[in-house]
Amino acid sequence: MNKDRPDTYLNDRLDWNLLRTFLVIAREQSVSRAATRLHLSQPAVSQALRRLEEQLGRRLVDRHGPRIEVTRAGVDVRQIAEDVYGTISRLSLANEDSSDRDISGMVRVSVVSGIDFPAYDAFLAGFHRDYPRIELESQEMRSADVVNSLQQKTATLGLTPKRALPKRVEHRVFLRQRYGLFCGRHHPLFGQTGLTISDLVGENFVSFTGDKVGDHMSPLTFFRDEMGFTGRVVGSSSSMPEVRRFIFAGFGIGCLPEHIVRDDVAEGRLQKLPPENGVADVDVHLLWSSDRRFSAAESAFLSALHTFIDQHEAQTEGAEDAEDESGAEPTGAAASDDQ
Template sequence: MNNARVDLSEKFVGELDWNLLRTFVVIVQEGGITAAAHRLLLRQPTVSLALQRLESRIGSRLIDRGRGAFRVTAAGRELYRECVEIYGSVARLAEVATTASREVSGNVHVSLASHVITPLLDDTITAFHAAHPGATYRIKIETSADVARSVQESSASLGICLVNKRLPQLDYEVIYREFFGFFCGPPHPLFGRAGLTLEDLRGQAAVSFDTDYVGDALRPVALLRRQYELGQPVVGQSPHLEEVRRMILCGLGIGPLPIHVMERDIRDGLLWRLPPYRKPPAIDIYLVTNPRRALNRAEAGFIAALRRRIADTPIAERTYAGSA
């Protein structure tokens, strides 16, 4: 009986198309077949057929769908959890051979939001490279939501980003706090004007981040907008700081940017700081890690070094207010 079960399991593994599992994971993460098809760059019928084939192979319905409904079944939830673990393990196969070495080696994959500027990270990279030259690095810029997803799926060693909703599988700790101010570029009529008030900003066109909503990561900025009726209409949006900055510089409208990151642009006369000058919105930036991820020695050492640097630095010194 046991031998028969083993034979069936081996046959199942041997015949299963692993691409079906990847497609299923994306369907669950995106909350629908249409959104999954868009992310996978496939046609919707192709993704729908892949799900049907997987359900047929598994012998269980994984997602209840129809007439606008979308619900992951109990079997689907269990399979999804296993799939996330599987793909995390597969992503690390290339590094398995290096973990047995005495030398601290391996790749450290850091996923960052586009505006992460802090000496805590830079100094950790400098010191860790000097101590462990065998370690290699990959740094990828993503949206904050994608940073968390990369850490969850174990494709990134660690992430640093804004946080809206915390995922229960991940660990979060504040690495630093920054403040957002409103800015305009040289073509804008408010550029260079002193003595402005929030009233002067009403009715001005705005550009901003995709996360500039009350229910998202830039909630304090969105609340300030709502309170003073600022930034309508919104004429441009981007998930990346560089592109929001570009639109502000081009004069499309006023927009929020982290003050300490923009200090050089202010000194160089590229950006003009707008109200409020006192008590601007504060945003916390988090170090995000996955406690279930099996780390190579370089990853474990780097994360430990960064955490020590955070713990040894009082929050006041990790709060970047920028110049008024």
């Protein structure tokens, strides 16, 4: 900032919409992608970035063709902007009652696609009975955006497969999921018996967009590499229903959570392929910010959710111990449907 300007200059003149635009630019690492996300023209986003840099008197990004890199000053501004933007987003939570049953407010949950957990559904029903004035807003998004929503403090918590997490974002296992390999009714392998891994190595794949080394679905990538699969990825999506649809349509074989597609297998829409014991565990995690000041409604929901997870883990461990003693085969992630 110019030293001749008074300390209150930014408070009086700064357009907070510029901060929001900069947050999207920094997250997308691209002005063009930020423009698409904000539903604005690329020149308008570029102009907003220039205006913010002029008002702050700092260069916030370095441009390398279509790609940008946030500067050290930009990193500092992004952190401050996330705090400011998150605070503004929580203004609607200011009016809350102090008694437990009369607590009111909004709890915002960021989730990835395709979480199927009946015990969690039952938990939500019980929570709503106990706290009828607390509202829930659930938004489905990519795993990376789930983490971003926590950093920006626009969400109370996130539900997503675990990925590399920034500082001050805590996590614990929410739902254990075992992924298996499947083909659909319209695939040439459907209906064939006695298949082995060697029969699959040349088949094309349907995958999740996060199924790449270093991303949250990378165990599925490791499986394909270890097994020597050579087929191309011919269909992909960040949406669980869309991946399942592509597999059913015969675009290729692909991995899905076994407990989610159990009915599809029973109804003859999908067929499980080798290996029989599944491909990999890709668990869904509960994420929350350790440095966020939670409202009474948010605190009540998080506390109840942690208690639910503790109880569900104890029940699952007890069921597994009983199965071990009886000699029965463990049911894995599909056991969550029976709670």
